[in-house]
Amino acid sequence: MSASPVRILILGTGAMAERHVHFFGEIEECRVVAAVDIAEARVKAFCAEHDIPTYFTDLDAAIAWGEFDAVSNITPDPVHHPTVMKLVETGKPILCEKPLAPTYPLALEMTEAVERRGIVNMVNLRYRGLPVMQKARALVQDGVIGSVRHIDAAFLHSWLVGNHWGDWRTEERWLWRLSSAHGSSGVLGDLGIHILDFACFVADQMPGSVHCRLKTFAKAENDRIGEYGLDANDSFVMSLEFDGGALGLVHATRWAPGYANAQNVAVYGSKGGLEIWFESEEMGLRLCAGEDVHTQTWRDVECPPVPNTYREFVDAVMSGDNRQPSFRHAAELQHVLDLAFESDRLGRTLEVEPPPQLKEATG
Ligand SMILES: NC(=O)c1ccc[n+]([C@@H]2O[C@H](COP(=O)([O-])OP(=O)(O)OC[C@H]3O[C@@H](n4cnc5c(N)ncnc54)[C@H](O)[C@@H]3O)[C@@H](O)[C@H]2O)c1
Structure with a gap:
């Protein structure tokens, strides 16, 4: 060294x-x-x-x-x-x-x-460096909300609607993100990996099966600007069953006016729920647990600073x-994203099975 x-x-x-x-x-x-x-x-x-x-x-x-x-x-x-x-x-x-x-x-x-x-x-x-994300996971791991039953995670962008990050019609750094020929996997590849990691990390569970719908909305004449064919998905909705038994909805879009870069993640369990919001570097975490579940009372949770990536x-x-997060973890999430594409193509739910080479290695 x-x-x-x-x-x-x-x-x-x-x-x-x-x-x-x-x-x-x-x-x-x-x-x-x-x-x-x-x-x-x-x-x-x-x-x-x-x-x-x-x-x-x-x-x-x-x-x-x-x-x-x-x-x-x-x-x-x-x-x-x-x-x-x-x-x-x-x-x-x-x-x-x-x-x-x-x-x-x-x-x-x-x-x-x-x-x-x-x-x-x-x-x-x-986003692993967000205090709210680390604190929420700690609450789940400490059993504060009981067994996780239901997850709802959304990632919202709006640069296809607003000009706050520049003009996607003329700037190469946005155009490549809309074109599969330029290596883009659309919003599923771009934001899907973040929001899936957010949901899995907080809930402390990995996906066991996935069903996904992708959509690419029309946004230019003949779906093309210059060399860029605008075919990459810009909205997705994914339903998942996690290996710990929870059901979850994970979704993202570039069509969410009012939000530049927002993530909302809710995790509900047998004894309580927690909700995280994040918007352009502002954030909060609230909890409803213990006796509060009878009155639906939510309390803000303080989150100490954590090291960034x-x-x-x-x-x-x-x-x-x-x-963490290591290459292996990111590869495992990529496996789920690949299955999400396949699920959209086939129109059915797919199990997240280990790939053949890993199966062989583990007998
Ligand atoms: N973690 C996050 O929150 C986050 C946020 C935004 C972007 N990203 C990721 O960061 C990466 C870059 O995104 P960006 O928005 O900065 O894109 P960008 O297009 O603004 O910048 C990419 C740069 O890489 C250069 N480049 C291309 N090929 C190269 C090569 N072979 N060798 C050296 N340089 C090369 C380009 O000329 C360009 O300057 C992407 O993978 C994107 O998904 C991550």
């Missing part, structure tokens, strides 16, 4: 990289030493703005340079797999943006590659011990 501070390489300097550089900047034990982007003007401007000394327009050149200890991969979804598979050869820890890969087989290949080499690996399911990653790099 190299000496402190941990030297971070940023891979991909688009919109989300701003958050990475901001949060890594708050951590004393690390330093962003270089960035890579295939768009030279963008990486140059990014490095100048954030005082990052070195930039590359090609990952191979950065790998050959080698003067970094860990990588934060913030490239578009379909680029995660090829870049991670290259990075595995360096043996350096990787924080990868979500979704780990557009499909489960690719996500599994990445997982097996990092595990085989013993590389620290995490996926930026960043960037902090967890730097700690994992320094200690060499992996932290």
